[in-house]
Amino acid sequence: MYLTKLQEKMLVGEKGDAIAKLMKLIVKIGEVNNAEKLIPIKSAQIAGVSYFTVGDSIFSFFDLLLKDKVKVSVPSWLNPAGMDRKKWKTMMISEKFAKKQFEIIQNYEKMGIKTTLSCTPYLIGHQPSYGEHLAWSESSAVAMANGFFGARTNREGAPSSLAAAITGLTAYYGLHKEENRKPDVLIDVEAQINHPADFSVLGYWFGEKFHGLIPFFSNIKHVTIDKTKMLASAMASVGSVAHFHIQNITPEAKTINQKAIEEHIVFTENEKRKIYELYDFAEGKIDLVTIGCPHTSLGDLKLIVSYLKNQTLKEDVEFWIFSSNKVIQSKAASSIIENLENQGIKIFADTCMVVSPGVRNNFGNIMTNSAKAAFYLSRDEKINVKLLQLEKIMERVTE
Ligand code: F3S
DSSP, X not given: OOOOHHHHHHHHTTTOHHHHHHHHHHHHHHHHTTOOOEEEOSOEEEOOOOHHHHGGGHHHHHXXXXXXXXXXXXXXXXXXXXXXXXXTTTTTOXXXXXXXXXXXXXXXXXXXXXXXXXSOGGGTTOOOOTTOBOEEOSHHHHHIIIIITOOBOOOOOHHHHHHHHHHSEEESOGGGSGGGOSOSEEEEEOSOOOSHHHHHHHHHHHHHHSTTOXXXXXXXXXXXXXXXXXXXXXXXXXXXXXXXXXXXXXXXXXXXXXXXXXXEEEEOHHHHHHHHHHSOOOSSOOOEEEEEEEEEOHHHHHHHHHHXXXXXXXXXXXXXXXXXXXXXXXXXXHHHHHHHHHTTOEEEOSBOTTTOHHHHTTOSEEEESOHHHHHHHTTSTTOEEEEOOHHHHHHHHBO
């Protein structure tokens, strides 16, 4: 692989041991993927934050990096952690967990990484531009960066996104290259896809059927960024899909010759129904309703309020919403948050129902509108998940 003189120096340790180790990781990934060179990135989004998912092994990595006082060289943000930094006790998080979680966040902060703790950086002022090269690691954010914004990133792991954030470099392969961004399958969407949950069901279906491929969706109407993030998150989690096109919507779609796409397939009402049926259970009371995978936008919060109408939440309903701090603390959200909290709905920042033990350890029967959350939560044998459109969820939990 070609390296510049500066990159060679970084690799052999002239810029310190930590930089050398990070460069070795990036170069190794590049060599495995036949990259001919490294390229500069504009930003990094770093996963590996929740103590629930990373455990204690992360601390030796921090020791290595902080010994050399390394700092990020491009704008960099953190993915959700394992708890809300303020309301962790309400989430039934233990003192021991909280202490470790704060330590992890502080260590990232020492490297200059912004502690936004969100999987939707594009909703809070960090929208990538068309053609920009990035190193993002949360799977739904990766798919959104590529598909919705036309930026270019591979699915980075937690260590490789951190390595890219510090060195400002990533290997030039995969979705960074034009020729790898073309669609593999055209999906003619015949089913009615209106609600955000329907978009996530479509994403689930595609991910399960066409693991790792790039779809071109035709005939989807009423597309919004909030609905697209549901589609992207389900495809990414179920099928490791990192890029997609939507006819007349996504920036690269207009460059695609649909007739040149080899495989064409129809997504029908029947397929949609079957995915909803996968996540259903008849027995037992719902312990928790949870919304916010991916993190809710202001628009999502408004939608929840609109479904509440003049009704109230049933007394025995536990209802948790996950969002980013920036959305929750925005001026425009204040009356909405007040309204929701007055109803008894709990709104958490910095974390989510999947990466926090607060949900998994305390609830058995969970209702959500996110196919991604359903997919991950139901892997836990103690948890049953019901997947429904938000409108239907609200009908069931209000009176
Ligand atoms: Fe985001 Fe957590 Fe879902 S990180 S996409 S809310 S699993």
